[in-house]
Amino acid sequence: MKELWSKRARELTPYVPGEQPRQEQLIKLNTNENPYPPSAMALAAIREAANDTLRLYPDPECRSLREVLAETYGLNTDQIFVGNGSDEVLALCFQAFFDPERTILFPDITYSFYTVYADLYGLKYRQIPLDQHFAVPLAPFLEQNGGVVIANPNAPTGLALSLSGIQAVLEGNPASVVVVDEAYVDFGARSAIELVDRYPNLVVVQTLSKSRALAGLRVGFAFAHQNLIAALNSVKNSFNSYTLDRLALAGAEGALRDRQYLQATAAKICHTRDSTAERLKAMGFQVIDSSANFLFASHPHTAAKTLLDGLRQKGILVRWWDKPRISNYLRITIGTDQEMDALCHALAQLLEQS
Amino acid sequence: MKELWSKRARELTPYVPGEQPRQEQLIKLNTNENPYPPSAMALAAIREAANDTLRLYPDPECRSLREVLAETYGLNTDQIFVGNGSDEVLALCFQAFFDPERTILFPDITYSFYTVYADLYGLKYRQIPLDQHFAVPLAPFLEQNGGVVIANPNAPTGLALSLSGIQAVLEGNPASVVVVDEAYVDFGARSAIELVDRYPNLVVVQTLSKSRALAGLRVGFAFAHQNLIAALNSVKNSFNSYTLDRLALAGAEGALRDRQYLQATAAKICHTRDSTAERLKAMGFQVIDSSANFLFASHPHTAAKTLLDGLRQKGILVRWWDKPRISNYLRITIGTDQEMDALCHALAQLLEQS
Numbered sequence: 001m002k003e004l005w006s007k008r009a010r011e012l013t014p015y016v017p018g019e020q021p022r023q024e025q026l027i028k029l030n031t032n033e034n035p036y037p038p039s040a041m042a043l044a045a046i047r048e049a050a051n052d053t054l055r056l057y058p059d060p061e062c063r064s065l066r067e068v069l070a071e072t073y074g075l076n077t078d079q080i081f082v083g084n085g086s087d088e089v090l091a092l093c094f095q096a097f098f099d100p101e102r103t104i105l106f107p108d109i110t111y112s113f114y115t116v117y118a119d120l121y122g123l124k125y126r127q128i129p130l131d132q133h134f135a136v137p138l139a140p141f142l143e144q145n146g147g148v149v150i151a152n153p154n155a156p157t158g159l160a161l162s163l164s165g166i167q168a169v170l171e172g173n174p175a176s177v178v179v180v181d182e183a184y185v186d187f188g189a190r191s192a193i194e195l196v197d198r199y200p201n202l203v204v205v206q207t208l209s210k211s212r213a214l215a216g217l218r219v220g221f222a223f224a225h226q227n228l229i230a231a232l233n234s235v236k237n238s239f240n241s242y243t244l245d246r247l248a249l250a251g252a253e254g255a256l257r258d259r260q261y262l263q264a265t266a267a268k269i270c271h272t273r274d275s276t277a278e279r280l281k282a283m284g285f286q287v288i289d290s291s292a293n294f295l296f297a298s299h300p301h302t303a304a305k306t307l308l309d310g311l312r313q314k315g316i317l318v319r320w321w322d323k324p325r326i327s328n329y330l331r332i333t334i335g336t337d338q339e340m341d342a343l344c345h346a347l348a349q350l351l352e353q354s
Numbered sequence: 355m356k357e358l359w360s361k362r363a364r365e366l367t368p369y370v371p372g373e374q375p376r377q378e379q380l381i382k383l384n385t386n387e388n389p390y391p392p393s394a395m396a397l398a399a400i401r402e403a404a405n406d407t408l409r410l411y412p413d414p415e416c417r418s419l420r421e422v423l424a425e426t427y428g429l430n431t432d433q434i435f436v437g438n439g440s441d442e443v444l445a446l447c448f449q450a451f452f453d454p455e456r457t458i459l460f461p462d463i464t465y466s467f468y469t470v471y472a473d474l475y476g477l478k479y480r481q482i483p484l485d486q487h488f489a490v491p492l493a494p495f496l497e498q499n500g501g502v503v504i505a506n507p508n509a510p511t512g513l514a515l516s517l518s519g520i521q522a523v524l525e526g527n528p529a530s531v532v533v534v535d536e537a538y539v540d541f542g543a544r545s546a547i548e549l550v551d552r553y554p555n556l557v558v559v560q561t562l563s564k565s566r567a568l569a570g571l572r573v574g575f576a577f578a579h580q581n582l583i584a585a586l587n588s589v590k591n592s593f594n595s596y597t598l599d600r601l602a603l604a605g606a607e608g609a610l611r612d613r614q615y616l617q618a619t620a621a622k623i624c625h626t627r628d629s630t631a632e633r634l635k636a637m638g639f640q641v642i643d644s645s646a647n648f649l650f651a652s653h654p655h656t657a658a659k660t661l662l663d664g665l666r667q668k669g670i671l672v673r674w675w676d677k678p679r680i681s682n683y684l685r686i687t688i689g690t691d692q693e694m695d696a697l698c699h700a701l702a703q704l705l706e707q708s
Contacts, residue, residue: 001581002581002585003529004451004529004530004531004554004555004581004582004585005450005451005585005588006449006450006451006452006453006585007453008449008453008589009449009450009451009585009588009589012588012589012592013592014587014588014590014591014592015591015592015595016591017411017414017595017596020410020411020412020413020414022413022417028410031411033409033410033411034409035409036409037405037406037408037409038406038408038409042408043404043405043406043408046400046404046408046601047401047404050397050400050401050404050601050605051391051397052391052392052397053570054391054392054396054397054400054567054568054569054570054571054605055387055388055389055390055391055392055567055568055569055570056374056382056387056569056570057371057374057385057387057563057569057570058374058569058570058572059374059376060371060374063376084438084594084597085594085596087593087594087595087596088593088594088597091593091594095360095362095363095474096359096360096363097358097359097360097363098360099360099361099362116592117592117593119592120449120589120592120593175357175358176358177358200358201358209411213408213409214408214409215408215409215410215411215412215596216407216408216409216410216411216412216599216600216601217408217599217600217601218412218596218597218598218599227355227356227358228358231356231358231359231360231363233368234359234363234366234368235362235363235366235474236368237368237369237370238366238367238368238369238470238471238473238474239441239442239445239471239474240438240439240441240442240445241369241371241441242371242439242441242569242572243438243442243572244572245570245571245572245599245601245602246570246571247400247404247570247571247599247601247602247605248599248601251404251408251601
């Protein structure tokens with residue numbers, strides 16, 4: 001049946017995102033969404049933009065949004081790229097900076113879309129094993145390579161690298177582009193944005209999906225030297241001129257302007273995360289130190305898959321991967337305090353039954 | 355400065371869309387936008403969707419929107435693919451159906467993004483010359499190839515192919531995928547959607563940007579045999595899980611439900627197009643028969659570039675390409691009757707001065 005498919009399409013194993021159930025009674029702790037609503041300023045900006053100007057194309061250069069980003073992060077607009085979610089931004093990075101002949105490096109346990117992008121664009125890659133504590137080792141990323149991708153904090157572990165670690169990788173790779181995927185950075189890691197002016201090989205990728213509670217809007221960014229931003233624009237403009245619709249542009253600006261709301265909700269989530277980690281540990285779980293809006297936890301006596309299925313039966317979704325080294329771990333998104341109460345209660349019951 | 359760019363990125367010549375000016379006093383007849391606002395049902399649906407659920411990812415499979423499309427076009431949901439504008443859908447088609455080793459075919463004068471996609475994905479292509487009347491010749495599309503792309507109606511000419519012409523191309527290419535880009539089909543051409551059930555090698559691509567006045571929302575579709583739709587899904591899910599945001603999904607459903615509005619605005623635009631064509635001809639222009647929401651016109655005595663610049667000075671934007679065979683043509687989007695009055699008045703003045 002695949003005769004009419006391209007060779008590349010025949011060989012793909014697509015990324016599988018966490019379930020997006022149609023019914024809404026479930027407690028959804030499986031895709032790292034924010035439990036709090038987006039900023040009211042974002043919603044107001046979207047409603048205002050839902051007008052007759054939707055008949056017109058959006059600004060393909062996203063100038064107004066890039067101006068707000070420049071102001072927010074202390075960069076110039078030519079150091080900023082905007083895409084349809086950070087997944088699209090990452091995909092364009094793989095096309096813009098990596099070549100089929102040169103092996104790229106990323107951790108073995110990390111965001112599972114990286115291998116998928118590499119396959120889609122025919123790139124060779126080497127997966128660097130995390131150490132026994134799930135930390136990203138630095139030395140292997142200084143070996144010869146055609147590019148580096150590091151999620152910081154890493155997913156699904158939640159562990160953060162220090163800024164000096166990122167700097168070591170940047171300095172060891174002057175001829176390769178180093179992409180730092182900071183989807184979760186607002187929950188406790190230190191951003192590498194402050195290094196953009198100093199390292200012409202650095203690309204920092206962020207998103208509005210997590211800390212700004214706008215997963216439903218699809219907005220991601222890259223921050224880098226203008227030379228790398230130009231490469232991203234070249235690829236993007238060979239693919240799709242208008243990747244962000246007018247509503248996403250307006251909503252993103254609104255969200256970025258509400259810095260107080262970002263800080264308040266991120267602080268609440270971090271507080272809930274830390275108290276939930278304590279409760280899980282009290283139940284016997286091993287919990288990795290998280291700088292993200294999720295916890296990665298394993299129980300010595302009860303299989304993660306058993307807990308996954310038991311939670312699902314109780315109407316609670318969490319994420320689990322059938323992969324080496326992490327198949328006894330659950331990734332649990334931080335919800336509201338009430339949702340985490342329900343989770344802890346359900347886990348306590350399941351542990352008792354097992 | 356391009357050392358850190360991928361080889362592919364270094365070689366790209368991106369697509370250049372028509373200008374999207376920031377000031378709004380201009381009469382904008384350069385990017386084939388609809389002069390009428392989107393359906394009120396689309397705007398209402400968007401405002402309703404601008405709520406707290408934006409914190410959640412959209413449905414990556416766009417099930418609800420595909421159900422509305424299935425009902426609208428009399429297809430099954432597994433014959434339907436949805437993307438972030440028809441440009442993204444077309445780019446994914448190039449990845450899903452075409453291979454670097456097999457030359458693809460499209461007309462020499464057509465949507466200029468096709469060559470850009472081919473370059474981005476490393477595909478060989480042959481551009482089939484339109485005949486002396488700018489019609490798409492059929493015979494060359496029956497020669498050996500690795501895929502065919504035909505815009506119907508064609509852009510920037512506006513000329514439509516008959517359904518039997520499309521059928522001949524489909525029947526002559528059982529081992530190649532034939533992509534029919536129907537961005538402008540609602541303004542007078544006959545859609546090939548009715549052939550989807552009969553030809554497993556047909557992909558019909560459409561958009562909400564033109565006839566449904568939602569260029570600012572970025573929604574495009576593909577209709578095809580479920581086998582080809584599966585290939586598109588495989589490529590899309592290796593690139594970006596969530597290409598449509600919740601607002602675009604909601605707005606698209608609203609727009610599709612308002613069929614009466616589509617018919618009424620398309621009819622108005624066709625009426626304005628035909629009367630404008632007559633007025634241009636009366637001024638001495640040669641005007642290609644258009645089945646789209648634009649006219650392609652040339653004046654025997656005054657260079658198109660002169661008219662382009664003169665119109666711009668009078669605050670009217672139209673589109674012009676510095677390309678062989680068409681460099682004396684202007685592509686003029688059909689606006690409101692008042693806008694076309696202003697255009698005709700301005701052209702008459704410019705012709706008098708020249």
